[in-house]
Amino acid sequence: MTPPESTAVALELAELRRTMEVGFTEQRGQLALLVQRGDQTDKTLDDHEKRLDAIERNRWPLPAIAAVTGVGALVVSVWQALGRG
Template sequence: MTPPEQTTVALELAEIRRSVEVGFTEQRGQLALLVQRGTQVDKTLDEHERRLDALERGRWPLPSLAAVCGVAGLGMALWQAAGR
């Protein structure tokens, strides 16, 4: 038979081991949740980037149109000034 001290030490070590395993399991679960959230954030950012690109592509003619109108106005002003 084993002395009572060795049995007590073995039981305490088994309890510590179980406690450490439970802690590691909790940490793995929390890390898995963080990875999942990170993946969702990446998907959301990609979607927002696509939407922003679409908005920027649809907006490019406005500055060009303003420049054309400005040049046309300058041309009309010069034409009127030359005509008088």
């Protein structure tokens, strides 16, 4: 190889290295964006889970009240059917 050819190869290798570095930098940026979006999604899911838990906790008395009311209505109906009312 003559010196000009080795210089050309060195320049091409430097250009290739620069291109690869730019590509890797872009990929790192895209991956960082995906990680950030994933973190935001995790926070949103956690928030929704907390809200759902709060709704479920506040709703538990409704079936119990309905059951007690039903039993009370049954007792009153039986009482009246037996002629005690």
